[in-house]
Every structure is written in C-alpha cells, then in structure tokens.
Amino acid sequence: MSPNPADHPHRDTSDIEPHPTPVEQPTRRQINRWRKHLANERAEGAVYRELARKKTGEERDILLAIAEAEARHEKYWRKRLGEHVGMPRQASLSTRIMAWMARHFGSVFVLAMMQTAETRNDYVKDTDATEQMIADEAIHAEVVRGLAARGRAKMSGDFRAAIFGANDGLVSNLALVLGMVGTGVNAAVVLVTGLTGLLAGALSMAAGEYVSVSSQKELLDANTPAPEATESLPKLDMEENELELVYRARGMSVEDAKAKAQRVFEQMTLTGDLLDGSDSAGVDDVAADATELGGSGLSAAISSFLCFGVGALIPVMPYIFGMEGMAAAVTACVLVGIVLLMTGAIVGVLSGVSPAKRAGRQLLIGYGAAAVTYVLGMAFGVSVG
Structure with a gap:
C-alpha cells in the first residue's frame, strides 16, 4: 500500500507523489494555508529568477538553484491541495513588494529583504510541511545572507556616510531648533540658530569623515610591504x-x-x-582590506557634508517659509519624523532586520533627543526671564 504523505507531516516528501485520494479530507483552514504557501513559493521563485537574470557567474547559479528549490516546494503544495488547488492566489504583500523591487531596483535591497523573509521560516510551526522543506528554508536564509553580505561589501563608504550624515543632521538640528523654541525666542532667532547649526555640523561631519577614512587608509598603507x-x-x-x-x-x-x-x-x-x-x-591581505574600505577621504567628506546639510535643512524649512511659533515647531517635527522613518527603514532593509522596527527606533531616538533639548530650553528660558 502506498504511503500517504499527509500521515507523515515531517517526512521528506519532495519526491513522493501524494495519494490522489487522501484518507482524510483537508480542512478549510488547511486548504487556505496551503494555498497561501503555494502562492508565496511561486512568487519567491519568481523573485530569485528575476534577480538571477541580472547576475552572472556564480551568483546567478546560486540564485537559480534557490529558485529551483522554491519550485519543488511549490510542487509539493500543489500536490497536497490536489483538486482543492483552485485559482492562483496573490502572494503576501511583502513578497509582492520584493518581486516589484527585483524588477525595478538593485539586488542589494531585495536580497536583504529576502534574507529577512527566509529567516522567518513559516514552515517551522506548520505540521503539514516536511522536515526537508523546513531545513531548506533555514539554509536558504544563510545562502541569501551570504549573497546580501557580498552586496553590502560592494557598497562604498560614501553611501554609509550619506545615510548616517543625513540622520545626524536631522536629529541634531531638530534638537537645536526645538531647544531654541523652548527658550521662547522669536522665529528669526530660531532660523539663524538653525542655519548656523547646519553649517557648523556639516563642516564638523565632513572633517570627521575625511580624517577617519584618510587615517584608515594611511594605516593600511603602512602595512603594505x-x-x-x-x-x-x-x-x-x-x-x-x-x-x-x-x-x-x-x-x-x-x-x-x-x-x-x-x-x-x-x-x-x-x-x-x-x-x-x-x-x-603577504600584500594580498592588505590589498583586500583596502578594497573593502571603499571611497576616498575627500569623497566621503563631500558626501557627509551634503547629506548632513540636507538633513539639517529640514528642521528649519518651516522657518525659512515664514512660519512661526508652535505651528512651525510641529511642522518641523512632522517633516523630520517622516525622513527619519524613511532612512531608518532603509538601514533596516540593508541590515537584514525589520524595516519597521529600525524605522521606529530612529524615530524614537530623534524625538527623544529633541524633547530633551526642548525641556532644557524651557528651563533656561524661564531662568533667564
């Protein structure tokens, strides 16, 4: 008698044909869950094939191999569903977003998002999935982590300086502006203070990046035979x-x-x-370290200056356009909050963690710093008055 895979939920059934007429009919909940798995496996396989289309050599082969594994999983769920397979369902929203990004943007962001998706491994808690499928997804997470790490390593120091420069500009100048608002000075003073903070901070960031990158390169040069x-x-x-x-x-x-x-x-x-x-x-090791550093001191300084300046400009924009009082302060907080959420989400995606969690953390840090300076500004304003 042919074994029925449904009676052995943790058995490797990737190459076993499910019984055409299962002893027990799947429940409506099982059918819905299996259809969701089927849609996600189909969509994820398409994402990997789309990423492979833009790659060559080893990376292309690796991505196609993962796509093939997703196709095996898709086949498994199709067989489990049998006559209940129904019309194709939409994949989850996150998977559809990744598919869209794979078609239109660079692979670093998509791979980082796929790393997060594979790490979740929805099959761990699903007794209808096989042990092999659970293991496949766990290994896929590590494979994608490795590919994403390659992409992150290729990103220059300029990008790193841009993201962190913009964040520093947002947080530091919002804190400065709200600190001045707390003292009760007029809008003109707040504007001048904000623009002064923008210029001073941008120059400081640029000088710091130049010294940091240049010094690191000089240390590497000192190790070169x-x-x-x-x-x-x-x-x-x-x-x-x-x-x-x-x-x-x-x-x-x-x-x-x-x-x-x-x-x-x-x-x-x-x-x-x-x-x-x-x-x-042994100069090969030193050369590798220098390559990983990426970017020059001057380019990192320019990037940091511009990005800090752009970030620091946002908190003072309401005052530039003539707003005053609490309306200007609230508008500045809203604008900065939006950009903090965006940059936090980008860092989260590249780090392979939840974009929402990283965006929320950025927002809390930024608003927390601004709240502290606002309260201090109020205290100084009262004491001076």
Whole structure:
C-alpha cells in the first residue's frame, strides 16, 4: 500500500507523489494555508529568477538553484491541495513588494529583504510541511545572507556616510531648533540658530569623515610591504629561508609560512619570477582590506557634508517659509519624523532586520533627543526671564 504523505507531516516528501485520494479530507483552514504557501513559493521563485537574470557567474547559479528549490516546494503544495488547488492566489504583500523591487531596483535591497523573509521560516510551526522543506528554508536564509553580505561589501563608504550624515543632521538640528523654541525666542532667532547649526555640523561631519577614512587608509598603507622587499627576494639564502619569517610575522603558522616561502623560491628557481606580485610579503591581505574600505577621504567628506546639510535643512524649512511659533515647531517635527522613518527603514532593509522596527527606533531616538533639548530650553528660558 502506498504511503500517504499527509500521515507523515515531517517526512521528506519532495519526491513522493501524494495519494490522489487522501484518507482524510483537508480542512478549510488547511486548504487556505496551503494555498497561501503555494502562492508565496511561486512568487519567491519568481523573485530569485528575476534577480538571477541580472547576475552572472556564480551568483546567478546560486540564485537559480534557490529558485529551483522554491519550485519543488511549490510542487509539493500543489500536490497536497490536489483538486482543492483552485485559482492562483496573490502572494503576501511583502513578497509582492520584493518581486516589484527585483524588477525595478538593485539586488542589494531585495536580497536583504529576502534574507529577512527566509529567516522567518513559516514552515517551522506548520505540521503539514516536511522536515526537508523546513531545513531548506533555514539554509536558504544563510545562502541569501551570504549573497546580501557580498552586496553590502560592494557598497562604498560614501553611501554609509550619506545615510548616517543625513540622520545626524536631522536629529541634531531638530534638537537645536526645538531647544531654541523652548527658550521662547522669536522665529528669526530660531532660523539663524538653525542655519548656523547646519553649517557648523556639516563642516564638523565632513572633517570627521575625511580624517577617519584618510587615517584608515594611511594605516593600511603602512602595512603594505615596501617594493624593496620584492627586489631582495632573489638574493636571499634559500637554505636559511628568511622569507618564512615575513609570513609568520603576518600571522601564518610555522608550517604554512614555510610551505608558502618554499613555493615562492621554487617558482623563482624555475622561471626566475614570483608566483604573482602579491606573494612577496603577504600584500594580498592588505590589498583586500583596502578594497573593502571603499571611497576616498575627500569623497566621503563631500558626501557627509551634503547629506548632513540636507538633513539639517529640514528642521528649519518651516522657518525659512515664514512660519512661526508652535505651528512651525510641529511642522518641523512632522517633516523630520517622516525622513527619519524613511532612512531608518532603509538601514533596516540593508541590515537584514525589520524595516519597521529600525524605522521606529530612529524615530524614537530623534524625538527623544529633541524633547530633551526642548525641556532644557524651557528651563533656561524661564531662568533667564
């Protein structure tokens, strides 16, 4: 007698044909849940195929392999539903959004969102899903995490400076503006103070980014082997193998350092040249670190200046357009709150966490800082008065 997959909910049934007439008819709740799984698997497979279409090489192969796994899951739910499969249902809203983004935007954001979706793994609590499907989804989350990490690594320091520069401008200048509002000064004073805070903060951020990025690059340059080291290699005593000490100093074990130095000497003996330019003194590791840093000190400074300036401009916009009093302060808070939610959501997506949670956190931090300065401004205003 052929086994029925419905009687073994945690058994691997990806390649097993479900019995055409199950002993027990699925309940209406099961049918609805299975149809939802079917729609989501179909949509997620389409997302991965769309992402693969924009990739080449290994990343494309990986994405297509995940899409194939989603197709197996889709087939499983289709068979479980049988005659109850019905008309195709819409996938969840989040999956539809990811599909739309995959067609129109870069893959970094979509992969980060897919990482969050795969991590949730709705099958863990569903007794109708097989153990293999649960394991597949868990592994998919790690695969997508790896692909998303590649994308994040390729993003330059300029983008990082832009996001955090804008956030700093929003929060610091809103706090400054509300602090002045709390003292009870007129709108003209608030405007001048806000514009002064914008310029001072933007210059400070730009200087900080330039020093930070430039200093880090200088530290990496200091670790880069001198050209004289490469030129001296052919003159070394191969029996003493001084080159081994270079590799050991850079963190290699005694065995690995000895083996690598031996390969370099053997290559020089055979061809009169090195294996490659990086084998001379482990410069390959240093070069990799420099590549990951991304961006120059000047470009990071300019990006930080502009983004801080744009962020810091938003709290003073109501005063620029002539608003006064509490209406101007409330308008500034609303405008800043909207942008904080947007930037927080972007950071959340890229970090692979809930965009709503990160956006809410950004909003609370920004409003919290502004509330503190407003209360302090009121206190100073009363004491001065």
